Amino acid sequence: MRNTLFTGAALAALAPSLAFAQHADASDTATKAQAAPGTPTHNEIVVTASPYAMQQDSTPAIVAKVDRSDIIDNGGASIASSLAQVPGVSATGFAAGASRPIIRGMDANRVRILEDGTSASDVSDIGPDHGVPIDPLAARSIEVVRGAGTLRYGSQAIGGVINVLNDRVPMRLPGKPLSFELNGDYDTVSDAPETSALVDASLGAFALHADGFYRHADDYDTPLGKLDNSFAHAHGGSLGGSYFFGGGSHVGLGVTQYDSTYGIPAEDSHIDMKQTKLMSRSAFDLGGDLKLTLDGSYANYKHSEIESDGTVATTFRNKEWDIHPELLLGDIGPLANVAIGGEYVHRRFSAVGEDASYLYPTLTESEAGYVFTDLPLNDTLKLQASGRIEHVSVEGTPASDVFTKADFTPVSGAIGALWTAAPALKLGLTFSSTGRAPAQTELFARGGHDGPNTFETGDPALKLERANSLEASLRFNSGRLHFDGSLYSTWFHNYIYGDLTGRTCDDETGTCVMGDANELKELFYRQQNAHFRGLEGEAFFDVVKTDSGTFQFHVLGDYVRATFGHGAGNVPRIPPYRIGGGLKWKGDRLDAGMDLSYFGKQDKFGAYDTPTPSYYNLNAKIAWRPFKQNPGLEFAVVGQNLTDDVQRDAAALNRDEVIMPGRNVRFVVRMAM
Secondary structure, three states, X not given: OHHHHHHXXXXXXXXXXXXXXXXXXXXXXXXXXXXXXXXXXXXXXXXXXXXXXXXXXXXXXXXXXXXXXXXXXXXXXXXXXHOOOOOOEEEOOOEOOEOOEEEOOEOHHHEEEEEOOEEOOOOOOOOOOOOOOOXXXXXXXXXXXXXXXXXXXXXXXXXXXXXXXXXXXXXXXXXXXXXXEEEEEEEOOOOEEEEEEEEEEEEOOEEEEEEEEXXXXXXXXXXXXXXXXXXXXXXXXXXXXXXXXXXXEEEEEEEEEEEEEEEOOOOOOEEEEEEEEEEEEEEEEEEXXXXXXXXXXXXXXXXXXXXXXXXXXXXXXXXXXXXXXEEEEEEEOOEEEEEEEEEEEEEEEEEEEHHHHHOOOEEEEEEXXXXXXXXXXXXXXXXXXXXXXXEEEEEEOXXXXXXXXXXXXXXXXXXXXXXXXXXXXXXXXXXEEEEEOOOHHHHHOEEEXXXXXXXXXXXXXXXXXXXXXXXXXXXXEOOOEEEEEEEEEEEEEEEEEEEEEEEEEOOOOOOEEEOOOOOEEEEEEEEEEEEEEEEEEEEEEEEEEEOOEEEEEEEEEEEEEEEEHHHOOEOOOOOOOEEEEEEEEEEOOEEEEEEEEEEOOEOOOOOOOOOEOOEEEEEEEEEEOOOOOOOOEEEEEEEEOOOOOOOOOOOOOOOOOOOOOOOEEEEEEEEEO
16 A cells, blocks of 8 residues: 555656657657658667667667558557567467567567556456557557667566557657648458547647547458457547646656457457556756656556356456656766666556456566666777666465465666677677566466466466577668668576466366366466577668669568477477568659568477468558648558468467468558648
8 A cells, every 4th residue: 555655646746757868759640651752761760779869770789660651551450460570570369459469489478568668557468368458550650679778668578678659648849730640441351440540739838649549340351261259349549748848848648548349269258458547758857968757657457358148257457557767867977878767566456257266366566776878989889788676576376375475686687789890880799687577477377267278377486587698780781771680599597488288177176187178278387498599680672762762672581499498398389480571662652562471380389289380471562642742641552461371370379270360451541731
């Protein structure tokens, strides 16, 4: 109670915010809807990788950024669908409304999903059938960050950070008194109309924002027929405003509502999800180089798992505070861009109904402090470093029925070097050692979960997980040719994973037998050493570049291999390798392109998992802006999986029952002013 009162007082008094200097790139709603012909998008300003705004190629580890036009083109009900073309990123693929991003084979408690720098505050880490309450239709851009910058956001970011930037609490006064964007589209694979609107306005010293979205996707078609119970319906919106005063300081507040209903394929139930979220973002210029920035959010989340006859089987609730202050100190002696910060998280989870025995009520609290800095050694070599220490306590009741409180103190650090070997060539090397406290499900799961059809048992004796990672990066940018590539290796000590035993369990009695006699697969959370290694990269080559546009060739690929130590087998549910490429013309009035990707078979699967076959994915797009005076009006046709290949997700627990969407044609209209 004391911590709750403290948190509430802090949030009310401080009106938390994301980093002051970070958001120099926060766009007006419409002014950046269209890039100039041939404008490169591989070196934009990024805000998540550092407390200070910086370009993508100025960090030792490679940062990816997806802009709003790509988000709208990709469609889909999940953040993961918007990141489909980012090397190293895949998806859990459990359902159209519940597909969480995976980075380098790591998901759930190793990939932190943020909204404008604060927690998504959901339960998608508790089960793969639980969606993320952030709709891509409301996003302006999405950043994928690895390296030293991830330690600003906690030990749940071993794999990386995905930050959805939507500027729902404005971080600067708009450049115009009023700007807006309106999008509408329809896809054929699920008979889905979608629409979204964004509005920004300025009124004196006030900046105002509003947005809304609506989606109604029915059961989607696959090459083998319609997939029952694969629908995804959602709507929501937000209102926010900020007041600006002396020296660029400001305080702001926003409220967001998200409502979603989606089916669970291969089941006869669906999920009704709701979240109300308050976000506060503020920045204070303290004079000189000193700036204080604060983020804060409070979210009230619940979802009900509803049977085919309309009865509510289980209701999950999650109430969460997330407060994140940061003090930007500027340069101190040889150190540059110095920042210190902290984070407080208070998360209370509970469930009522049939699956309440899966996880009894839990309370997770964490307090953390961190430091971040750059160290320029000369004109061509700089270091970037960060360190974090946190205390995590998790309370719950495991299968023993003995109330348990587990305490952990993860200590983490990262250091990276970026060497500009030549004007066109940059080399990076990053080492990090990250500690992660076991999460509530890993500690306290104790029964059947009908969504993924698992009977899970946690272990309250789990130890701290540690990941020691080494990553080398290479960037080459000659003007016409741009290449980003990474080679990485991560050694886990006490890696925590869900281990299928080959037995199935009866949900009512809890008895388990070898084989498929029962519906629920037995899964234990265990620990052992593991090794993740892989590579990823993408390249762009401007074949022709003129004043009216650019004709570009693009290739990408990624690969991850994950095994347990001492020859103990494969880590389960790891995505296969992929390689692909395509051609694209981007002009002042017309864009056109296609890309073809090959996803390899996954025959290196975990115990009691199953293999997945290889497949192709062919996409194409043509977009037309008919009015030169108003390039914000665009008509587009986007094709996805045009070869209508059967696609199964190797990372999904339900891969044997669920096929990804078949051939899809999307018709898109965008208007921005």
